[in-house]
Amino acid sequence: MTHVLSAREQKLLRHLQIDSSVFQIRSQLPLGTGTVTLTRLTELGLLETGPGRHGEAGWRLSENGWRCMYGKPKSELGAEGAPHYPLKVWSWPPTPDTMRCSSFVNFCVEKSGRAGTGSSLARSWLGWGKDAGDWVPGCIVVLTRGQPPKGHVGFFAGRDGDRVLLLGGNQGDAVNISSFEVSRVIGRRIARP
Template sequence: MKSIADIQRRLLALGYSVGKSDVDGIMGPSTERALIAFKVKNGLQARPFVGPITLEKLFGHQVAGQKPLGTGEARWLTFARRYSGLREIKGKNHAPEILEMWKTLGLLFKDDETPWCAGFVGFVLESSGIASTRSGMARSYEKWGVNLAKAAVGCVVTFKRTGGGHVGFVVGRDAKGNLMVLGGNQADAVNIKPFAVSRATGYWWPKGEPLPEGAIPTVRSDGKLSTNEA
């Protein structure tokens, strides 16, 4: 997993200015401008989102198959983190990364307005060599994998919501005990947000994959529970 500081160092090495503070580990305006300039030069869409294709262009093709080094983190969770910051594009255009998720799952949606949390989870699993439900329905995961008695880091968690459901990956708990979930279509983006445990309908783990050891870590949170996953 490449950090923002790694990305800044690579941009500097390629001759792009990332601001007066240079390598500070912050994706500020100067770093965003440098990243956009790099992407335009390499034929990529002019957005400051850093996905697998951008990482490959920056660091080489070995990044796509990168494994977590000594972290013990599930490979699919490491892969999912690469998409943090991906957002829908408002208007008639659609985020190509989200369209690619639908295509990978063999689903016919051709927009980023259709709720895509299950598309994100399925894409992450399939890209990591794990069969998903290949469904656009969040709660299809309630009949998938192995049902866990409690949450584990990297597990798929399903939620109830008015008018449907939601699905994502557990990354920890916050100081109040809320589940910290990395998911898609959370306020129209991929991010980590706190969810009330009372909303969870189950925890699920891929068949045949070893369970993580140790307790779920406490993850920093702004305390504002997710309310928009539609």
């Protein structure tokens, strides 16, 4: 079963990526980081334990921690001269359905100050907000992809004949604007006022 990381777990992993070569002791971790969080992430294999400052127990990101955050190990991040890390995944283990498209939409919606679905499934957006009724710029568009519960989700960026343009994640393993057949659209959603 896939574990989607809580906000507290995400905060800890973001903190640990800053200086990932050293084991950070409890006093160096974000306020509110408790034993339950550390134990859960260690048991999932996302954190490694080892001696920190003054010989105290410490924690750092494991290779799986990097995969959980970015879908790839640390050694592959920034390859080919990429100036920034790819989009965060925030689930473990990552599966094709949890890798990025819904995570990207959740990230954007939450950055706008609204609550997302909290789900890594694209079709979870079918129950979010309200029906857009038409092609509203920036509305959330949900597409079919194989059999349910699979799907794809992104933001409406335009039309090109019988195709819809979506800004989304996991489109060619990147965040970009891609074209899809309009016949695949199963929902257009906007936030409730």
